[in-house]
Amino acid sequence: MSTMAGRFLTIEGIEGVGKSTQVARLSAKLNERGITHVVTREPGGTPLAERIREIVLNSRDEVLPPTAELLLMFAARAVHMTNHVEPNLRDGRWVLCDRFIDATYAYQGGGRRLRVDDIRQLEAMVLGARRPDLTVLLDAPVEQALQRARQRNAGAAADRFESERAEFFERVRDAYHARAAAEPNRMVVVDATLPVDQVASRIFKLLEARSWIS
Numbered sequence: 001m002s003t004m005a006g007r008f009l010t011i012e013g014i015e016g017v018g019k020s021t022q023v024a025r026l027s028a029k030l031n032e033r034g035i036t037h038v039v040t041r042e043p044g045g046t047p048l049a050e051r052i053r054e055i056v057l058n059s060r061d062e063v064l065p066p067t068a069e070l071l072l073m074f075a076a077r078a079v080h081m082t083n084h085v086e087p088n089l090r091d092g093r094w095v096l097c098d099r100f101i102d103a104t105y106a107y108q109g110g111g112r113r114l115r116v117d118d119i120r121q122l123e124a125m126v127l128g129a130r131r132p133d134l135t136v137l138l139d140a141p142v143e144q145a146l147q148r149a150r151q152r153n154a155g156a157a158a159d160r161f162e163s164e165r166a167e168f169f170e171r172v173r174d175a176y177h178a179r180a181a182a183e184p185n186r187m188v189v190v191d192a193t194l195p196v197d198q199v200a201s202r203i204f205k206l207l208e209a210r211s212w213i214s
């Protein structure tokens with residue numbers, strides 16, 4: 001086991017930009033290099049947090065107020081951080097996470113228009129000083145991304161977010177861009193309209209540029 005703390009990488013973007021595809025690609029690359037890591041996602045990542053995910057994504061019979069959605073996201077995050085992310089980082093494993101804190105600012109802040117100050121307070125409560133070492137924002141026009149997501153789903157029922165209209169995702173995308181502009185060192189925008197291989201190699205170059213891999 002390594003004595004060095006692991007790296008914490010998050011991948012962000014609206015539905016269909018290619019997050020899951022790129023997390024899998026990056027994981028395969030890290031395996032080739034012998035870098036021990038775990039792949040996880042938010043909301044979710046542990047059995048309990050996945051149960052919260054199910055509530056957030058698929059509650060249908062009763063309205064889930066935006067405030068409850070926000071609190072559930074952070075409840076899931078608190079579970080995920082304590083039971084999975086922090087222990088793995090401590091043991092020297094890298095953590096690749098499909099969506100994280102920026103998604104809350106983008107979806108619950110931008111999309112649902114909840115107060116950013118409230119999100120900041122919850123962030124401080126749940127994350128303390130922990131932030132990703134690097135966040136990749138996969139970016140593509142809303143229509144293109146949603147089209148991909150629809151093709152992927154092929155008949156499967158849309159979840160509570162996937163059922164939102166294009167304007168919702170435009171707000172989400174704008175909020176993601178604002179996050180990236182405010183923290184350009186941590187959060188890097190990658191053009192997700194490129195072919196899968198090119199997106200993957202751009203992401204890999206970001207790690208090389210930081211000398212995390214060679």
Ligand SMILES: Nc1ncnc2c1ncn2[C@@H]1O[C@H](COP(=O)(O)OP(=O)(O)O)[C@@H](O)[C@H]1O
Pocket residue numbers: 013014015016017018019020021022148149151152192193194195196197199
């Ligand atoms: N760069 C790309 N170009 C074209 N299609 C892509 C690209 N990346 C992913 N896809 C396809 O788009 C769909 C959504 O990708 P996925 O990785 O599931 O997105 P996300 O996890 O961001 O919702 C999948 O069918 C995937 O194969």
Ligand SMILES: [Mg+2]
Pocket residue numbers: 019020021098
């Ligand atoms: Mg995905």
